[in-house]
Amino acid sequence: MSARTRRTPLSRERVLAAAVELADAEGVAAVTMRRLASAVGVEAMSLYHHVPGKDALLDGLVDAVVDEATAAIRELEEGEGPRDWQQTVRRRFLTARSVMMRHPWAPGLIGTRTTIPPSVYAHYENLLATLVEAGFSYHLAHRALHTFGSMPLGFVQELFSPTATGGSTDVELTEAELMQMAEALPHVTAMVASEVHDNGDDMLGWCDGQAEFEFTLDLLLDGFARQLSARR
């Protein structure tokens, strides 16, 4: 009767795919049972036939992006020669990060979930496998799991993004406010001035999230490499 073409009878996969699409477009807050239902051309209560409830839907949502990362990593590594463990780990986390950047709502959602999604166990297993094969003890590998644990999740929030300062129009500060801030936070002010100068006055791009991420990742990788050789 309706103009909406829909002959496939709906399924858990279609519901989750629509939920990801909705979250990408309007954020997680927008994915309510009612709105998701109407997006998929159905009444809210019909969703309960494919998903036990809102909470399970959110769990499914994080599983969906973790699976996307899993697939991206598999594609990256297939038919590839052997690499050392640092390169392997490095590229995996960079790939995971790129997937998270496609779904900026995901890290926040993962952080609020109380149970650890089953889909990440596969990542633990893979990471453990490469570390142990590289000579890590299970104890050191366990520490690495904790240390790297929040790597793909963090770093989505920029430190000083222009939009983070406040509302829509009040980004511009008065000279008096700037003076006041410079007085209260002299080192912060000096740092911003120094970095902006080096970057050629490009105020918007002075925090390069990708570069910062790689720096931290390499710092950790170097640290574990040192631990490894010290214990050998």
Place this chain on the structure above:
Amino acid sequence: MSARTRRTPLSRERVLAAAVELADAEGVAAVTMRRLASAVGVEAMSLYHHVPGKDALLDGLVDAVVDEATAAIRELEEGEGPRDWQQTVRRRFLTARSVMMRHPWAPGLIGTRTTIPPSVYAHYENLLATLVEAGFSYHLAHRALHTFGSMPLGFVQELFSPTATGGSTDVELTEAELMQMAEALPHVTAMVASEVHDNGDDMLGWCDGQAEFEFTLDLLLDGFARQLSARR
């Protein structure tokens, strides 16, 4: 008229304090305008006289715990002799973590806030001051800010807490399920077995969040110490 003693006419501070108390007791989800109002002995709409709205209330909630951390650090450091930058930074983050542990809902809430709370600028300023005085360039100090940025936030979620496995009663896995898991995740299984053995069969406490946190913190501190001496 009511038995609830309440002659002080309510204030932003009292509202926020009650909100923190409510979040500690029942989680952030429980702090709704209506429930918070009744907890403070008032009707929901009265709250709008002291707080602009729900969003501002949540912002106030994170400011409250950040301020608590600020106070704890100030108390820690006052009347204390000079220390090297690594000890100073280390103790600050450990203190911040101990505050976060008192309010387990806080890191998750901070993660979802879109704007960076003004109260953390003071922490940036303090951290920058000690790093720059220790010889960090503003560029390296900037990287440190990003690297350490998520330290006090992360690590609240335990990797394999008993409650994280599922509901209330289904923590126990059947032998068949364990066998299946051991087959699918051999390294994870071996790691757990190895660590549990070392810890004397204490399954519950085999992930020591505090120890893992300190390990990562020291790894990062060592990394920056090396960066610092290499560039000198």
Place this chain on the structure above:
DNA sequence: ACCTGAACACCGTTCAAGT
């Protein structure tokens, strides 16, 4: 100035009813 009641537009979820 501070608090309130009623109302509005939304939630997640249950339940009996349709096909």
Place this chain on the structure above:
DNA sequence: ACCTGAACACCGTTCAAGT
């Protein structure tokens, strides 16, 4: 088996009204 309508118990927020 799958979808629906009405209903319930909750949300945040506005607005006119009380003191």
